[in-house]
Amino acid sequence: MTERFGPDLLRGSLDLMVLSVLGKERAYGYQIQQQLREASGDLVQASAGTLYPVLHRLEAAGLISSSWDESSGRKRKWYELTKSGKARLQVQARQWDEYVAVIQRLLAPLGLEKLPAPSPGGM
């Protein structure tokens, strides 16, 4: 059972993770936080102090847009990808794959044991 991923790991890909969540469908902050937590099996636990600044930054960059809505009882700020946000998601995802490939090429020759089975809590 690996521990929570540290701040340094998140640093490089939290933006991408948030964009990818919003790539599926629009969502509000708290929801994104929970989805990241669930999708990662509790390994990614972005705090409020982490996530909201990310959303503000992405919105300021024009990658996502927001709109308040309280028709559902709760006052929520819904976010969705803008056109350039969708484009950025593509670019970021591709760059991430390249980065992973680079590290894989460094690790591969070392002959480390692979983790046996991907059993992420089922579902």
Place this chain on the structure above:
Amino acid sequence: MTERFGPDLLRGSLDLMVLSVLGKERAYGYQIQQQLREASGDLVQASAGTLYPVLHRLEAAGLISSSWDESSGRKRKWYELTKSGKARLQVQARQWDEYVAVIQRLLAPLGLEKLPAPSPGGM
């Protein structure tokens, strides 16, 4: 032709990269820098101001050990993995794989195009 990987990406895995280079065989700072550059097709360009502090930090943590040697003309500081450094490499590599898997699970359902062919400069 993707651009250089930014500081935020490096943040999460530079330690792992350095450890993995030393996992192959002992090396000195400048050499590690060049190997990272070459192994990544110029995508990872750790500056001296980045790399040397990393080495000092890893040594202070007892993960690597150093010894000066000028028998080869040049005065070089050789680093090698300690026992706990080798253990850490295993742990870090495994955690990295898990992290990659998490993000992969987030990106997969999005149906982004895969990059066609891994042609990293040839060789």
Place this chain on the structure above:
DNA sequence: AGGCGATATATTGCCACGCAATGCATCGTT
């Protein structure tokens, strides 16, 4: 009615770390 935990958003201050810039010294080549 009151209390409490979950939901929901936001901000402040701290700290770690990549990086440009700078410094210094040696080696090989011209």
Place this chain on the structure above:
DNA sequence: AACGATGCATTGCGTGGCAATATATCGCCT
């Protein structure tokens, strides 16, 4: 002698994750 590559090191800056804190509403339990 001059210059670029090699080789190690440090200082100061900016970025961004995070704990802590603040505020407000909702549903549930007593």
